[in-house]
Structures are given as structure tokens and as C-alpha cells.
Amino acid sequence: MAEMKTAIGLMSGTSMDGIDIALVRTDGRDTVERGPAQGIAYDAKFRTRLKQALEDATSITRRDQRPGTLAAVENELTLRHADAVRNFLNENNLQPADIDVIGFHGQTVLHRPDAALTVQLGDGALLAHETGIAVVHDMRANDMVHGGQGAPLIPVYHAALAAGLPAHLHSKRPVVFVNIGGISNLTFVGTDGRIVAYDSGPGNTLIDQWVEAHAGIPYDQGGMIASEGRVLADLADRYLSNPFFTGTRRRSLDRNDFSPPTGGDASLEDGARTLAYVTAAAILKSSGHLPERAGIYVVCGGGRLNRIIMRDLAELAFADEATVIAAEEAGLNGDAMEAEAWGYLAVRSVEGLPLTFPGTTGVTEPVTGGVLNTPGGATRSNPD
Ligand SMILES: Nc1ncnc2c1ncn2[C@@H]1O[C@H](COP(=O)(O)OP(=O)(O)OP(=O)(O)O)[C@@H](O)[C@H]1O
Ligand SMILES: CC(=O)N[C@H]1[C@@H]2OC[C@@H](O2)[C@@H](O)[C@@H]1O[C@H](C)C(=O)O
Structure with missing residues (x-):
């Protein structure tokens, strides 16, 4: 060993x-x-x-x-x-x-x-x-x-975590780790251990920018603001028809690749609600590029604390016969996972082990x- x-x-x-x-x-x-x-x-x-x-x-x-x-x-x-x-x-x-x-x-x-x-x-x-x-x-x-x-670099760590998950969570159908940070990214770990990963769309950044501009607060705590709004279909479609989702080549995202709506587009609540939906729908849409359908999505990153994102994600995944859990329900720490990954990657670097793979970054x-x-x-x- x-x-x-x-x-x-x-x-x-x-x-x-x-x-x-x-x-x-x-x-x-x-x-x-x-x-x-x-x-x-x-x-x-x-x-x-x-x-x-x-x-x-x-x-x-x-x-x-x-x-x-x-x-x-x-x-x-x-x-x-x-x-x-x-x-x-x-x-x-x-x-x-x-x-x-x-x-x-x-x-x-x-x-x-x-x-x-x-x-x-x-x-x-x-x-x-x-x-x-x-x-x-x-x-x-x-x-x-x-x-x-x-990017993303976290997938090799997700794969190591998947190996230690309780068998009932991943032995029959693939597990997909989802990180909802400023940007979201996902890692598919097949039942044979194969990894496929990529950035899946905007995460919390658009929501943060929207509530900061219109309410002067840094984020929508718990999705409270979103919970009082409704999804504006046209606005959501505008985001979800972005070439990022329709193109065949997966590419990683910069924080500024997606811009928040302009002021006249929506009320504070409807904007927050629509952007929460966009975050969830982007993840499911991007999952369409995975080699197999996910059995379970394990969610980490601050976005898992937005109840509206999580509810939308669960509903959309249910339609695909998959379930959604927060990292904590798998015995993991959804706030610390990226930091843990950077410690793990540093050890791999010192050992000269690969950090990225053709299936994760396209290297x-x-x-x-x-x-x-x-x-x-x-x-x-x-x-x-
Ligand atoms: N209680 C909460 N309710 C709703 N949203 C929250 C809550 N706490 C944090 N967030 C959201 O999570 C964001 C931070 O998430 P996280 O720390 O995972 O992102 P990051 O690591 O900076 O981004 P990335 O993973 O893209 O590098 C905040 O900007 C906020 O939008
Ligand atoms: C260039 C960059 O910093 N990308 C981040 C960002 O935040 C989420 C997503 O976009 C992911 O690709 C990446 O971070 C994670 C931790 C990664 O590299 O695995």
C-alpha cells in the first residue's frame, strides 16, 4: 500500500x-x-x-x-x-x-x-x-x-469518494456528483469506475449577481426570494438555448460566460426563481451528454443550500428515474469537498500521479x- x-x-x-x-x-x-x-x-x-x-x-x-x-x-x-x-x-x-x-x-x-x-x-x-x-x-x-x-479537476477525487460510498447508493446505477458553486460541474462515475466529467452550466453566480443588484444582498439564502417568484419561461429558455448546451463539444466555463438578466427582465423574486430553475435545468440538460443515465445525484457546493434549486433538481431528475441527495446524506461534507479535493490532488501531484484524464478535461x-x-x-x- x-x-x-x-x-x-x-x-x-x-x-x-x-x-x-x-x-x-x-x-x-x-x-x-x-x-x-x-x-x-x-x-x-x-x-x-x-x-x-x-x-x-x-x-x-x-x-x-x-x-x-x-x-x-x-x-x-x-x-x-x-x-x-x-x-x-x-x-x-x-x-x-x-x-x-x-x-x-x-x-x-x-x-x-x-x-x-x-x-x-x-x-x-x-x-x-x-x-x-x-x-x-x-x-x-x-x-x-x-x-x-x-477544468474540472475535482473528478478524480469524486471517483475516490465514490469507491467509499455505501453500496446501495451506487452499485446498480451510476452515481453523478454535482458541484453547484459559482459555476456547476458534474462527475459521472460508472458502476465499472469509469469517470466522465465536465462543467454543466451556471451555478450560483447569476443568482448572486441578480440579488446583489436588486436587493443589495450577496446571495439568496435558502432560496427564500426564489420561493416567492415564478419561473419566466422565455427568460429560462434564453439561458438554456445558449450554444454551451446545444454544442457537441464540452467546454469549461469562465465565471463571466453567462450574464445576469437586465433590470427590466423580471421582478426580484421572479428573477431569482427563474435563475434557480436555470441552474437545476442546466445540470439535467448537461447530463444528457453522459454515457448512461444517472441513478443518483450527490450534490455538493453552496447551491445545495438553495431549497428551490434542490427541489427543481429533484423534480427534473425524478422524471429521469433518478434521485437527488445532498452530500451530507451520503456521509460527505458538501461545503468542504473542493478543499478536500485540492489536498488530495496535491498528494497526487507529489506522487506524479495523473490529475486529469481524457474523460474529465478532454486532455x-x-x-x-x-x-x-x-x-x-x-x-x-x-x-x-
Ligand atoms: N445558505 C445558502 N442558501 C443559498 N445559497 C447559498 C447558501 N450558502 C451559500 N450559498 C451559495 O453558494 C455560493 C458559494 O458556493 P461554493 O462555496 O460552493 O462556491 P465556490 O466554491 O466559490 O464556486 P466554484 O465551485 O464554482 O469554484 C454562494 O455564493 C451562494 O450563492
Ligand atoms: C477555471 C476554474 O476555476 N473552474 C472552476 C469553476 O468552478 C466550478 C467549475 O468552474 C469547475 O470547472 C472549476 O472548479 C472545480 C473545483 C474543479 O476544477 O473541479
Whole structure:
């Protein structure tokens, strides 16, 4: 059996709501022991800086460029992650020496798979120096060098989790993991262990942008606002007829690939209701590209806390004879799954194991990736 390593994973996702941090012990293969996890919300001021960073990033043509505010935001973002790690270690009575490696996602500020360009802010060397722990960062780039979409990367972790699910959940029909973050993505794990994965559509970002613009709040808690609205069929159709769903080639999404409705399109409630439906319907529509129909959808990410999204998803899946459960009903942590995945991926990177596969990102062959930074200042790309 391969050696077990202790890893911390750090995720700052496309919702830009904060840092998720989680501990896993794993051999980077099928054995995963999940440890404590924590979420640290960004304050409104830093969220505004991140939004500005996304705008500044639109002029990037080479992934090492940091125009406008980007260099300063990258520094601040990294120091916030370092604080998060120190605090997490303290709260869990751990020392830096207890941790073999940190998997650091950083913040995606630009993702253009058609131009093989993906940019995550996050200074791995600085984080290693600050924490005294080895850090693997920049795990998407090598996939793109080999023709992949650079996302999603979580599927290999979903497959490891699927192997540990209770048999009644997945032995007869395939399980599909769904992550409803800012963008949604799904991973099909066949009964024979085959993985197929891709981004499935807008997640919470459109809803967040809509309620922020029209009610001044960051998200629709529990789907309360949506619960008072009705689905506007024309508006929903406008989203669901986007070439993203009708094209045959699967492509990964940038946060800005879909725009929120304009003010005159709907009332606050109807807009929130329609966008919740769009999120659910996009997942089911995208599932049509899977090799087999799902038996069960296991949902993680903040969108599972929006009751209207979950109700719509359950109704649409029921029509397809599938069931929908939140990750917790499968004994998993729906808030921490991405952070756990980044810890798991960091261990795989250190071991030189593939992070992505033709069936997940469209990469030409299974490839590893990531850049390893030691606290002493050494840096090594994987593969060299
Ligand atoms: N209680 C809640 N009720 C409804 N929605 C919620 C709730 N809590 C969080 N959310 C939604 O979930 C979002 C955050 O989800 P999550 O942290 O999974 O996304 P992310 O990791 O940033 O994105 P991605 O997976 O695309 O990188 C919030 O922006 C909000 O829209
Ligand atoms: C470029 C980028 O950051 N993509 C994210 C985003 O958020 C969800 C979806 O779009 C997914 O493709 C990916 O994150 C997940 C964690 C992944 O790579 O698996």
C-alpha cells in the first residue's frame, strides 16, 4: 500500500465568497480519510477587490502577467490563505510539521480554454514561506498544455469518494456528483469506475449577481426570494438555448460566460426563481451528454443550500428515474469537498500521479500537474 500523507486543501472558488480549508489523509489513490474543515468568509471590501481583479484580468494574454490591481490582490489573497492555515492549525492543535503538503487553488481570474489560457491568482512560494509547509499550486496549467480544458479537476477525487460510498447508493446505477458553486460541474462515475466529467452550466453566480443588484444582498439564502417568484419561461429558455448546451463539444466555463438578466427582465423574486430553475435545468440538460443515465445525484457546493434549486433538481431528475441527495446524506461534507479535493490532488501531484484524464478535461492523455514549492524556497514544476 502506498504511504498515507496528511494534506491541507485550500479553495477560493468562483463565487468569491471566501476560503474553504480542509484536512485529508490519503495515499493519493482510493484511500481517503476526511478530517476537519472550515470556511472563512471574505469581507465585502475584499470581494470588491476580487471583482476588480477579474476585470483587470481581461487584458491578460500571457498567464504570468499581473496588470492593474492583480499583483497586489495576489499578494493579499496569499497572505489571507496563510492566516487561514495558521488559524486552522491552531484550532485543531496541529503543527506545520504534521502536514506533508498544502494544495493551493488560488482564485481564478481568467479562464479561456479556447485560447489555452487559465489564470489563478496565488503565490505558492510565498504561501510555503509563510506557513513553513510545502505547497502545490497551479494545478490547471499542465492540463491545458496537453489540450485539456483546465477544468474540472475535482473528478478524480469524486471517483475516490465514490469507491467509499455505501453500496446501495451506487452499485446498480451510476452515481453523478454535482458541484453547484459559482459555476456547476458534474462527475459521472460508472458502476465499472469509469469517470466522465465536465462543467454543466451556471451555478450560483447569476443568482448572486441578480440579488446583489436588486436587493443589495450577496446571495439568496435558502432560496427564500426564489420561493416567492415564478419561473419566466422565455427568460429560462434564453439561458438554456445558449450554444454551451446545444454544442457537441464540452467546454469549461469562465465565471463571466453567462450574464445576469437586465433590470427590466423580471421582478426580484421572479428573477431569482427563474435563475434557480436555470441552474437545476442546466445540470439535467448537461447530463444528457453522459454515457448512461444517472441513478443518483450527490450534490455538493453552496447551491445545495438553495431549497428551490434542490427541489427543481429533484423534480427534473425524478422524471429521469433518478434521485437527488445532498452530500451530507451520503456521509460527505458538501461545503468542504473542493478543499478536500485540492489536498488530495496535491498528494497526487507529489506522487506524479495523473490529475486529469481524457474523460474529465478532454486532455489527450492522463497527465499530472502542479508546481511544488518548499518552505526553503525551492520550486519544481510537475512534470519537470
Ligand atoms: N445558505 C445558502 N442558501 C443559498 N445559497 C447559498 C447558501 N450558502 C451559500 N450559498 C451559495 O453558494 C455560493 C458559494 O458556493 P461554493 O462555496 O460552493 O462556491 P465556490 O466554491 O466559490 O464556486 P466554484 O465551485 O464554482 O469554484 C454562494 O455564493 C451562494 O450563492
Ligand atoms: C477555471 C476554474 O476555476 N473552474 C472552476 C469553476 O468552478 C466550478 C467549475 O468552474 C469547475 O470547472 C472549476 O472548479 C472545480 C473545483 C474543479 O476544477 O473541479
